[in-house]
Amino acid sequence: MEETTRLAESIRELLAAGREERLAALLDGAHAADISQVVRDLEIGEQVRLFRLLDPQQAGAVLAELDDQVLLELVRALDETEVSKILDQMPPDDVVEVVEELPKEQAEKILDLMEEEKSEEVQELLEYGEGTAGRLMSPRFVAVNEHVTVAQAIEHIRKSASAEDAFYYLYVVDDHEHLVGVVPVHRLVTAEPTTPIRAIRTGDVESVTVDTDQEAVARLVERYDVLEVPVVDANRRLLGRISVDDVIDVIHEEATEDIQQFAGVAGDETVLDPPREVFPRRLMWRLINLGTATLAASVIGLFEGSIQTLATLAVFMPIVASMGGIGTTQTATVVVRGIALGEMTRHVLARVMVKEVKLALSTGLATGCVLALISYLWKGQILLSLILGIALVFNMLLAAVVGTLVPMALRAFRIDPAIASSVIITTFTDVCGFFSFLGLATLLMRFLL
Amino acid sequence: MEETTRLAESIRELLAAGREERLAALLDGAHAADISQVVRDLEIGEQVRLFRLLDPQQAGAVLAELDDQVLLELVRALDETEVSKILDQMPPDDVVEVVEELPKEQAEKILDLMEEEKSEEVQELLEYGEGTAGRLMSPRFVAVNEHVTVAQAIEHIRKSASAEDAFYYLYVVDDHEHLVGVVPVHRLVTAEPTTPIRAIRTGDVESVTVDTDQEAVARLVERYDVLEVPVVDANRRLLGRISVDDVIDVIHEEATEDIQQFAGVAGDETVLDPPREVFPRRLMWRLINLGTATLAASVIGLFEGSIQTLATLAVFMPIVASMGGIGTTQTATVVVRGIALGEMTRHVLARVMVKEVKLALSTGLATGCVLALISYLWKGQILLSLILGIALVFNMLLAAVVGTLVPMALRAFRIDPAIASSVIITTFTDVCGFFSFLGLATLLMRFLL
Structure with missing residues (x-):
């Protein structure tokens, strides 16, 4: 660089x-x-x-x-x-x-x-629609009939391919022009000239249609380590090919989309986009966030009386909510990425849940003790410290469950789990964090004063 | 699938x-x-x-x-x-x-x-170290001297390459075994057998050494659309090659790392990692978050008296902080991704800052008015509503500045900007959100009662 x-x-x-x-x-x-x-x-x-x-x-x-x-x-x-x-x-x-x-x-x-x-x-x-294989493909490719020999195929390539057009697969079609296989170019070089192409072509070849989503094309390339994906029509007649360098661009686009949607940003926003274009999406998520924050505030509103009696509650209240926030964000980030990479399936859901609950308990107890200690040193109220610790462990447990289940549930309804952005998921832990802490404190108020 | x-x-x-x-x-x-x-x-x-x-x-x-x-x-x-x-x-x-x-x-x-x-x-x-080109490369490749003809090169390939070993570039070396170029295999097929290899090899070829970071290898493949990257020693003698399918795996790893580090998760955590392994990193970020949340709480502590006088302040306080949170998250996500993709450079910093400030003002005013209206309908206090609206716009502006500058500053110090995780950046808007809202309210307290 x-x-x-x-x-x-x-x-x-x-x-x-x-x-x-x-x-x-x-x-x-x-x-x-x-x-x-x-x-x-x-x-x-x-x-x-x-x-x-x-x-x-x-x-x-x-x-x-x-x-x-x-x-x-x-x-x-x-x-x-x-x-x-x-x-x-x-x-x-x-x-x-x-x-x-x-x-x-x-x-x-x-x-x-x-x-x-x-x-x-x-x-x-x-x-062809944006984001489809048709829009991505090059209509230029080299194809030969399966009955020709290697020497004839090479002759055909010499005549039809320009030296500038890079290609790494020779496509093989039958008498009805249906795609039946490919020959990686290096095999052409090593094969005997008299060998029939039929003998060195691959068995079956993974292909897509013009309507296939570009994400599916990328997954095909990743999974089968191919350098090109042929695009065919309903009758398996070859229409074009998508090469790996275009697929790499798609992989980047998809990664950007996953990262940004999770944060409530349009998946294709770049740093230099004009504000006018970005405004609607940014505003939408900020308004949704305003809604969820107001919901959390209304929970606090239920306990306004308790806060009036003991203003210290207001000081510690955001800590419990904030810890729930990082809990959900960490869990949901790993789960959403796992879904995107195909590692998170319903077969492993139970194992993942056990992992997350164990982590919630262990880190919850550790941070709960630290918080109880800090608050005791600050305010000297042992009961308040206990309430804080318990509310924190409870909120971390909730974070583990919500952070795992919400993305999986969205996926089951065929909604992109990245949409389960931090905004939505952390609402649960905000609301429950305020509720559990202020609720416990209100129940035990007479011992706190 | x-x-x-x-x-x-x-x-x-x-x-x-x-x-x-x-x-x-x-x-x-x-x-x-x-x-x-x-x-x-x-x-x-x-x-x-x-x-x-x-x-x-x-x-x-x-x-x-x-x-x-x-x-x-x-x-x-x-x-x-x-x-x-x-x-x-x-x-x-x-x-x-x-x-x-x-x-x-x-x-x-x-x-x-x-x-x-x-x-x-x-x-x-x-x-070779983990994450280096050496660890990633295959030591098997086909190389010929630049003085041989195409026919001789093909003969050499037939003898040395097994049909199973896929290869797409023929490497060209000089009399001292130094790498001087490559010939994409398809060019071998279309060239005249008597052509010297020298005549059809590429001009210069981008290569890496065994110590090169795998991320740099990936960037090379993306930028120059090559299918293989040669790995050479200090004297440009060929040691191996890295193929595009391994690079695609690296691109995925790097995207996962960026996504997860931003959320305070180890960059290589997968859904099935045992809790024991994941625990230290998860705990570290949860403790850091506990620290920053306590910092924010201490700001609230400064205004405990005001909250005691008017408990309603505690109800609205988290809304201002939460809006700052989404503001920084949205901005920082786009900026961090822009840095990773090489789109966000110091040359465009001023333009990006103008964009973000415009967005902060426009969405801040819109959400500020909505918040003022909600709070007026809820509590009927016009001054309180005004204070809320102003504190919100102020916090959104701060979010725009912090979300842009913190990742860029980290990058200037050669720290991975993804480490500027939501936890760190949102501390600014939490602290300032509480401070501006409670501070304004305290200044104007006698008109609020």
Whole structure:
């Protein structure tokens, strides 16, 4: 990553000095991914200057790597003919990644200006829903009939594949064009030229349809360690292929989604999204949180009389709730991640519950004793300290149960368990924490005064 | 994934009926990843029965796919000779994944029982630190001198590579065995046999050393869309290669780590870890949380007199703190994830800060008005409602600043920003939430009564 930093500095200096020729030479030898990393941190005017120094092929590769927000601003600053010429140089699935981010009108204008064949290919891909295998796939692949020999297959590849198109599987189809297997390219190299392809193809091949969710595609790649996933129609006729580098992007997206939804943030928010776009989702969760906090407050309201009598209760009250909060967050985080990775199933639910209850008891007793000691040293009331300790252990136990069961229950109802965000789950321990502590204190009030 | 469910059911039925022969036939046609998924949900006795029906090669593949905890129990239940025979059939890097999880004594016994050559290969890999490229790499690769022709290279591959060993890059070395480039296998297929390898190899190739952190390896694969990363020594001599399927596992591990550390859980905890192992980390964060909660409580303690005078304050107090909590969590989650993905750099810090402050003001005003209305309807005190609204907006603003700056500051000090877990950051808004609300109320107390 140090190289990128050095590249970034050189680019800044050359841009500031206006030495465009020297800059063009530097960019020519750089990797598109590194250039795009530099582009995103520049002012828009400098972005455009730098971008115009790239040859169309490299410019396309840089565009394909940019974050949505940066891409949008840059394309807006360039003119449409310029953009269309760059897109003409890119593989159709990469063009899709760029065009799908643009406002509809601008996208249509640019597609009109592009070469007809490429434009049509792109528009076909754009018809598949976002987040589906169809939207992700490349319609370019190499396929041969299962009856040809290795030598014939190699001959076919030489004729049809351009040297630039990376491919690692040769697809094998029967006489009706149905996908029947694949041959990893390295097997082509090691096989005898006269061997029939049929003899070296894999048995069955995992494929998906254009409607398959991209998450399912990612799980397939992870589980079976394949480098490409073929996309087929209802008759198992090959339509395209999804390669592992696109799948890695999906894995990142899904991880971001899981992390952010759990915290009450839209799953695809990035640091540079405009506030206007982010506002509704952020506000929604803040309002939900206001609702749950008000619910917890109403529990306190029930005990207003006790607090009036003994204001010290108000001092310790948030500690019990806060400890329940971390208890649920820790448990639910491990459970939600376990569900996402397929490790948390109903078969292991009982074992997980036993683990969490043991942890709740052990850490609850330990922290309960510490809290009792702190409160005794502070206020000198042994009964109050006891009540605090007991309420804390109780709340930790509740946290273990709620943190395990709520995500599993949501999953059973086919709701994304990440939605069981901290906001929702901690409501239980807030409400019960206030209730158990203040309730116990009220019951024993006459001994506390 | 439906197929796995069906496979699991058939296996359960056949195990229960004791039809081992039928079961063996079923397992023979199944994928190792699917079998391992089924194994983990079985009782240990059944796991062993099923496992002994697998041929050694498939048994090895299943072992390599199992979670640490399940693996440990299963290996303990089998005898060492049995395990060593299975490991003999596995590629050395997969053996490492199994052996590194076992207790030291058992691991040594098993390595002693293995074939000498394989055992030595494995022990060499085990000398590299956990989480490094050395521990992750396979020492098997195909390399040719840059002066050979494509035909000669293919001849060399035919002789040296077994058909089972998947490989997608041919490594190219100079006369001193230094790595100078790679040739993706598909290029070998399309090139003329008389072409010198030198002419079709890539320019420079990104490589790592045995000490490189696995996270850096993953970033390299993501950034440059490569399928394998070569591992070299200080003199650029090739030692091994890391393939993309191992990198995908690393990406998952890292995402889990980010998610869990943020919630105060050890980054590698899985749902089935024994409570004993998990206890120290869980307890540590619960104790830290107890400390920060006590800090917040001590702020309330400063205003005990005001609460004694007006117990209603205690009812609304947690709402202001809770709203600050969701504010910091939302902001910090997006920022921490942005840092992990390389999108959040100091160049964009100012823009992100403006975004977050705008969001804090807009959502703060909206939720502040709602809270003021709720409290007015509940208690009928217009001044109290005003104080609540103002304290809430103030706390949301603080949340925006803290949620952005704390992770960035930690990163500047080279501390993992995910450690800036909710526990730490929300302390700020807890303390300030209580302080601003109770402070304002105390200042204006005589108008409140």
